[in-house]
Amino acid sequence: MILGILFVPLTSSFAESIIPPHRQWTQFNDISKITCKDGLILLQKSNGFPACVSSTAYLKLIDRGYGMFDSKILKDRPMMMNDLMTNMASNTSIMHHWHEMMQNDPTMMKNTMKNWISKMKENPKFLKNMMGPITSDPELRQEMIEHMKKHPVMEQSLKDHPMWMASVHEPMMGSTMGSGMNQGMHSGMCSWCPEYEHNMQHVSHASFTNSDRMMNIIHHMWIDDKMVQDMHEFMLENPEHMKQMSEQMMGPILGFMMDDTEIRQQMIDLMLDHEDFMNSIRHIDSSK
Structure with a gap:
């Protein structure tokens, strides 16, 4: 033997x-x-x-x-392939290049977001992975508020949502933001009021010995339907990646999401369930 x-x-x-x-x-x-x-x-x-x-x-x-x-x-x-994609989705430098390719190619961006929205509808966890890091980060949520204000359909949806409008005029609820965070809040700070203005800038950095070789990997994945679909799945499953992506290109992503009726409603529901996010926009209704 x-x-x-x-x-x-x-x-x-x-x-x-x-x-x-x-x-x-x-x-x-x-x-x-x-x-x-x-x-x-x-x-x-x-x-x-x-x-x-x-x-x-x-x-x-x-x-x-x-x-x-x-x-x-x-x-x-x-x-x-799965092991490699998992690593790539958590590698900030590679994802920086991936995001740049999306931003520089409108067709690629449109097709990607169409695919992502479909996946979010099939699996609500993916939308939570996108929204969670944004609503939990003070700077990112302020940027998201600005993008929502600039989206007419989203802004109107919020104004027409009774629970939303009631919630933004409630006193601050218990949260992890700390005591005293609502001091000085008034209607002039309302994120949904015309006079509210805020601008944010986010800078992402990437470094490679030879970025062309990394871009070659990304390119080969992009031109293969099966590989790019699998890669998108790994990206959506990784909240840390979604946070990085939001920092680099939140506007275009939210734009596509807010254009979709079903996803738009789910976004509102998730925001309503997030105390810190709602506390950041609550104010006293001076008309009462």
Whole structure:
């Protein structure tokens, strides 16, 4: 029995799971036949030899020119693709480039948001992942208020919403904002009143050894329908990514969301349920 284990052929799944990739390469000399241990991603290095590395190392090696992104290798290995996309969705530098591509291509932006809105309707969690970081961050929620005020349909929807209008004129409720946060609040500070003005600026930073190589990965994903759909799923599932995206391009995103009747109503419901957000816009109704 021991001898049988020692002489298991290299082609068996057991042997391939523990044999280093360079030894597999010696036998097969075919990248499509190379396998890696769970949690590692197959990378074909610049010299042609294979390597099994973590998702973080995979991106670093490509960025430094030690390997090339090969979409076919990963499309044939869904688990590896999932690991890579999960890492990318949480990488602020890569997502900065992804967002820039969306902003610079109106068609891409429109198609992306159409897809996202559809996913938000299917899974309300995705809308919460978008709205949660915005309503919880004082600066982001002020920026969102400004965008909503500039959207005629959204503004009218809020004015026509009895619960919303009643809520914004209530005293501040208990929240994590701290005591005394409502001191000095009056109708002139009403986020839904014409005289309220506020401007916010957000700056995002990105750094790469070679951003062109990262853009190449993004480009290959964008031109593949299945890959870009999967990537969007990982982005929507990551609240931290949605926060970064809101900081970089909140206006266009909210615009598409507020154009949709169903999503617009869900946004209002989520805002009404968020005490800190509602406290930030509540004021005393001086007409009473």
